[in-house]
Structures are given as structure tokens and as C-alpha cells.
Amino acid sequence: MDFFLSRYRNITVLLIAIVGQLLLIAYQVKSNKDVPLIRVWAVTAVTPVEQVLEVVRAHTWGFVEDYFVLLGVKNENEKLKHENGELKMENQYLKTELSTADRAQALSVFQAHSQSKTVAARIIGNGTGSNSKVVFVDRGSASGIESGMAVVTPDGIVGKVVDAYPTASLVMLITDPTFAAGVVSQKNHVRGTLKGQGHSECLIDYVQNEEPVDSGEMFFTSGDDRIFPRGFPVGRASAVRNGKTFKEIYVTPSGMQGGPEEVLIVLQGVHQEIPDGEVASPGYKILQPPADENGTKVGDLPAALVTDADRLKQQYKEAGQAQNHTFGEGIPGSKPPDFTKIPGIRAAAPAASSAKPASGAPAIPALPSADPNRPPTAPPTAAPGPANMPAPKPAAPKAPQTADAPKPKPRPTAPILVTDPTDADPDAAPPPAGARPAAPTQSSPPPATQKPAAARPQPPSNP
Amino acid sequence: MTEYSERLLDKPVRKESPSALRFGWLIVIPLLAVLSQVYVPRFLSFLSYLELPLLITVYFALNRRSPVQAVFYGMSIGLVQDSLSNQPIGMFGIVKTLVGYFAASVSMRFDVENPVVTFILSFFFYFFHQFFYWVLARALLGEALSFDAQQTLVFGLLNAAVALPLFRVLDKLKVAA
Numbered sequence: 056m057d058f059f060l061s062r063y064r065n066i067t068v069l070l071i072a073i074v075g076q077l078l079l080i081a082y083q084v085k086s087n088k089d090v091p092l093i094r095v096w097a098v099t100a101v102t103p104v105e106q107v108l109e110v111v112r113a114h115t116w117g118f119v120e121d122y123f124v125l126l127g128v129k130n131e132n133e134k135l136k137h138e139n140g141e142l143k144m145e146n147q148y149l150k151t152e153l154s155t156a157d158r159a160q161a162l163s164v165f166q167a168h169s170q171s172k173t174v175a176a177r178i179i180g181n182g183t184g185s186n187s188k189v190v191f192v193d194r195g196s197a198s199g200i201e202s203g204m205a206v207v208t209p210d211g212i213v214g215k216v217v218d219a220y221p222t223a224s225l226v227m228l229i230t231d232p233t234f235a236a237g238v239v240s241q242k243n244h245v246r247g248t249l250k251g252q253g254h255s256e257c258l259i260d261y262v263q264n265e266e267p268v269d270s271g272e273m274f275f276t277s278g279d280d281r282i283f284p285r286g287f288p289v290g291r292a293s294a295v296r297n298g299k300t301f302k303e304i305y306v307t308p309s310g311m312q313g314g315p316e317e318v319l320i321v322l323q324g325v326h327q328e329i330p331d332g333e334v335a336s337p338g339y340k341i342l343q344p345p346a347d348e349n350g351t352k353v354g355d356l357p358a359a360l361v362t363d364a365d366r367l368k369q370q371y372k373e374a375g376q377a378q379n380h381t382f383g384e385g386i387p388g389s390k391p392p393d394f395t396k397i398p399g400i401r402a403a404a405p406a407a408s409s410a411k412p413a414s415g416a417p418a419i420p421a422l423p424s425a426d427p428n429r430p431p432t433a434p435p436t437a438a439p440g441p442a443n444m445p446a447p448k449p450a451a452p453k454a455p456q457t458a459d460a461p462k463p464k465p466r467p468t469a470p471i472l473v474t475d476p477t478d479a480d481p482d483a484a485p486p487p488a489g490a491r492p493a494a495p496t497q498s499s500p501p502p503a504t505q506k507p508a509a510a511r512p513q514p515p516s517n518p
Numbered sequence: 519m520t521e522y523s524e525r526l527l528d529k530p531v532r533k534e535s536p537s538a539l540r541f542g543w544l545i546v547i548p549l550l551a552v553l554s555q556v557y558v559p560r561f562l563s564f565l566s567y568l569e570l571p572l573l574i575t576v577y578f579a580l581n582r583r584s585p586v587q588a589v590f591y592g593m594s595i596g597l598v599q600d601s602l603s604n605q606p607i608g609m610f611g612i613v614k615t616l617v618g619y620f621a622a623s624v625s626m627r628f629d630v631e632n633p634v635v636t637f638i639l640s641f642f643f644y645f646f647h648q649f650f651y652w653v654l655a656r657a658l659l660g661e662a663l664s665f666d667a668q669q670t671l672v673f674g675l676l677n678a679a680v681a682l683p684l685f686r687v688l689d690k691l692k693v694a695a
Binding site for chain 1: 556561589593602607609611659
């Protein structure tokens with residue numbers, strides 16, 4: 056036995072070791088159990104060292120690794136900055152494109168709904184000079200542009216064409232110190248002359264101190280200047296104060312907000328009504344005025360300033376309805392209504408006759424009514440003067456003044472259009488055949504084309 | 519038989535090693551080898567082919583030239599490896615037991631200080647280790663492992679290449695007996 060062990064000691068030890076491990080494996084496989092003691096020893100021996108190594112690595116190799124990571128981050132940061140810049144540029148470009156598309160759409164909608172014939176143009180450059188208030192647009196005489204045409208946007212007026220070249224036109228902005236246009240306030244219908252001041256605000260001149268103008272009141276073009284059709288927004292009064300003779304009314308032009316890029320040039324202007332209600336900002340919808348307890352809308356109530364003509368018209372209308380007669384529908388030769396049955400006609404006649412001027416002025420004053428749906432009448436002297444001159448006041452026309460009738464006429468609450476003088480006052484003497492109204496501005500061209508339908512309202516009481 | 523081969527076979531036949539590792543190194547070095555095998559590939563995955571516990575077993579067996587010591591040394595290292603694996607304990611133990619025994623047996627016939635011999639033995643024992651482990655896994659555990667001989671040969675060459683400088687470094691730790 057000793058001989059065997061000494062001679063085959065190595066192979067015996069090997070076999071014992073191998074068999075022992077084979078039995079260990081067989082036991083684990085057979086019983087599906089582990090040998091936890093050996094594993095615990097091994098794990099207990101290895102893992103503390105592993106933890107120490109991990110701590111050392113984190114503070115040494117991890118630091119070096121972070122350094123290289125930071126180098127990569129620096130390069131990546133520069134790359135991302137560059138990419139971010141490109142994206143910002145692209146974003147700005149797309150925003151500009153979108154804004155341009157919105158403006159173009161607004162112009163298109165306005166152009167489609169406006170009665171005036173317009174042509175769209177794009178502002179392509181400014182005039183020379185640091186204080187230049189003129190711009191070039193990309194439409195010229197080849198597109199039908201002529202000097203003196205109005206330039207507007209859906210938000211308001213922008214300026215007027217001062218020179219038309221074949222491919223471009225020079226537009227004077229309303230902020231130019233030499234610019235002038237006739238305007239009228241929305242609420243009180245006070246007329247004045249808009250003047251540019253060379254900065255962002257404009258001045259409305261020639262408004263008497265006694266005339267009521269509220270701060271924040273909207274102004275519209277009056278059409279007196281024969282440049283801008285009546286009814287285009289001008290701006291909102293930002294400051295109103297009394298001056299020596301005239302009020303100092305500063306207006307923030309609504310058409311110049313944000314710097315217009317696309318404009319409309321009015322080829323053929325059509326006068327429009329000035330809205331009675333509050334004008335909302337573009338893009339906002341405002342509600343109808345609320346009804347009172349009787350169900351009557353506030354907007355339907357008669358205005359405070361109701362004239363004798365309004366009352367007389369209402370009487371005629373009611374008398375016609377009582378006799379089944381509608382004014383304006385009778386053919387020549389048909390039976391007229393019995394005017395003797397109108398209740399107040401006899402009572403009004405003495406007052407009217409007492410107020411009748413010696414020159415044969417009509418008993419029924421042709422003053423505008425407050426009814427916005429009725430075509431307004433205008434005095435024959437409402438023809439515009441020069442734009443840089445005081446606008447003709449509807450309350451103080453060149454109507455004949457009589458000694459026995461010193462009572463001032465009430466202020467008109469409806470717009471007064473520039474019309475043929477023969478339309479408003481049939482008793483007034485017609486102007487001479489060759490008479491022409493004065494030029495609206497010192498550089499204004501011949502009057503803009505006006506449609507008679509809009510500029511010549513028919514007398515409402517013509518049976 | 520050439521003169522070189524005669525020298526390889528005859529000259530290094532020695533009963534005792536002129537020097538040996540300290541006992542502490544005998545514990546620390548295999549522990550570090552096992553540790554490096556489980557820790558380094560986490561961050562340097564391309565070093566996962568390194569079988570440092572095997573190389574340590576081969577080195578110890580070639581230097582101690584004692585099959586019995588090599589058997590226990592290889593078995594211990596193998597069992598530690600098994601303990602840190604998810605397989606039954608004894609698989610690496612059996613393989614490394616055999617490697618230690620055969621390496622110690624061969625060391626008495628060759629000049630193991632010759633780099634060429636060291637390279638060839640390292641390569642051979644790596645291939646033997648991988649192949650025998652594959653046999654055991656299929657025979658004892660019934661695992662359908664695949665054996666990529668070409669990859670194993672390449673990895674054997676790489677491990678042999680690593681073994682040369684590693685053995686030189688470990689030689690520096692030896693002290694005179």
C-alpha cells in the first residue's frame with residue numbers, strides 16, 4: 056500500500072480530486088441544490104476587493120473618463136450650438152413666411168370684401184434719408200397706379216402715391232410731415248385734418264376746442280380730400296387736449312402698426328359708411344349690444360341728436376303706412392297719399408315757415424339723420440377743401456343764416472358724403488357748370504373716382 | 519533529435535525550483551486574477567478573452583513542478599471561479615485540476631524558462647482548458663454549447679502572448695528558496 060501510494064501518489068491525488076469534484080457536481084445536479092458555503096466564501100473574499108476597486112476606479116479612471124467625456128461634450132456642445140443657431144434661423148424664416156402668408160390672406164380677404172377696387176403691392180424699400188417717410192412699392196404705372204391714389208391696409212390707411220413709375224411707385228406715408236388727409240371721428244363725427252408729424256403719431260388739426268372729441272375715439276377717413284374714400288380707419292386718438300384755437304388731437308395710426316409690408320393701392324375708391332358701433336381690433340369679434348328690459352336693443356334706440364328732418368320723415372312714413380302707401384314706389388301719375396291727414400303737418404308748418412329764410416331755403420332742413428341704414432344727406436357745401444386746410448364742418452356749412460332764426464343747427468350724427476350739390480338741397484342755387492371743387496391737398500391729383508350710387512344718396516322723402 | 523531539443527528535454531530536469539513565490543503571493547495573485555476576470559471586462563470588454571486564472575495555474579504548476587501542489591492549486595482556483603459563476607461548483611475545478619497536474623508533469627520534462635516553451639505550453643493548455651470544459655459541460659450538464667475551434671485557437675495565441683510578459687512579472691516576485 057505504501058509502495059502504491061509512493062509510486063502513484065500524484066495520479067492518486069489527481070483522481071481523488073477529480074472524483075471528489077465529480078461527486079460534488081453530481082450532487083448539485085442530482086439534488087438541484089447549490090453548495091452555498093463555497094460560494095459565500097468566494098463572494099465574501101472577492102466582493103470587498105471589488106468594491107475597493109470600484110471606488111478607486113470611480114475616483115481615478117472615472118475622473119479621466121469624465122475628462123474625456125467632457126472633451127466630447129465640449130465638441131458636442133459646439134455642434135449643438137451651431138445646430139441650434141441653424142434651427143433658430145430656420146424657425147425665424149418659417150415664422151416670417153407664416154406671418155407673410157397671414158398678412159397676404161388678410162389683404163386678400165379685405166380686397167375681396169372691399170367695395171373699392173384695389174391692387175395689392177409689397178413695400179420693397181424706403182426712400183433715402185434717415186428721416187424718410189416715403190417707401191417704394193412694387194407696383195407702378197404698368198399696373199394702373201397713378202399719383203394720388205390711396206394706399207391702405209385692412210387696419211387703416213398707410214399713405215398715398217406721390218409718384219408712379221413704370222415698375223414701382225413712391226408712397227408718402229401718413230407720418231410724413233407734409234401728409235394731410237381729411238378725417239372724421241366715429242362717435243361725434245367731428246371733422247379735422249390729419250397731419251403727419253414725422254414720428255409714429257399724427258396730429259388732427261383744425262378741430263375747434265368746443266367740439267367734443269374723446270380720448271381713444273376712432274377716426275376714419277372723411278373722403279373730403281378726394282384721395283381716401285370715406286370710411287377707412289385712420290387711428291385712435293391717443294391724446295386730446297385743447298389748444299389756443301384748435302384742439303391738439305394725436306392719433307396713433309392703425310395702418311402703420313407693426314410696419315406694413317403688404318399694402319393695397321386703391322384704384323377706384325368707393326365711399327363707405329363709418330361704423331356706428333365700436334370697432335374691434337382686427338381679428339376680434341365683438342358682441343351685439345345688449346337689449347334693455349323692453350327687449351329693445353341699445354343700438355336700435357334713436358340717437359340723442361334727432362333732427363326735425365328725422366321727425367318729419369318719420370311722420371311721413373307713418374302716414375304713408377296708414378294709407379298703404381310706400382314712398383318711393385309710386386309711378387308717375389299714381390295717386391299720392393293725402394298729406395292733409397298727416398297729424399303734425401299743420402303744426403309743423405308755421406314753425407317751418409317761421410324758420411324759412413328769406414332766400415327761399417326749404418322748410419325741411421336737409422340735415423343728416425342718425426339712422427345708419429338711411430342714405431345720409433349732405434349739404435351742398437360739403438365739398439372738400441384743401442387737405443391742409445380746415446375741413447368743412449357740417450354744423451357750420453355755408454347755409455343761409457336768417458335773423459329770425461338764430462338757433463344753431465344740431466350737430467349731424469351721420470356721415471356727410473361728398474356728393475353732387477344738387478342732391479342735398481333742391482332749393483339751393485346750382486353751382487356753375489364749370490365749377491370744380493378745390494384740390495384736397497397741395498399735391499393731390501384729380502379727384503378719385505367715386506361711384507355715384509354710394510356718393511349720391513337719394514332723398515328719402517321723395518314719394 | 520537536435521542539440522536544442524536534447525537540451526530542452528534533458529537539461530531542465532530538476533527536482534527543486536531554485537526560487538518560489540511567497541505564500542502571500544500565492545493567495546493574492548490568483549485572487550487578483552479571478553477578480554480581474556470578473557471586473558475588467560465590465561469596462562474593457564475586449565479583454566474578456568483573457569483567462570488569467572488559467573495562466574496563473576499554469577505558471578504555478580510550471581514553477582513548482584509538483585503535480586500534487588499543482589492539483590490542489592488548480593482545483594482551488596477553479597473552485598473560486600465556479601463560486602463566482604452560475605454553474606455547478608466543480609466544472610472549472612476539474613478542468614484546472616487537470617491543467618495543473620499536466621503542467622506540473624510537463625515542467626519536469628521541458629525547460630519552462632524558455633519563452634518559446636512557455637508560449638507553446640500556454641497556448642496548448644488554454645486550448646485544452648477550453649476544450650475539456652466544453653466536453654464536461656456537454657457530458658455532465660447536458661448543455662448544448664458550441665465549440666468554435668478557430669476562435670479558441672486565436673484566443674489561445676493571445677493568451678499565450680499575454681503569458682510571456684505576465685510570467686516575467688511574476689518571476690520578479692520570486693525569492694530565493
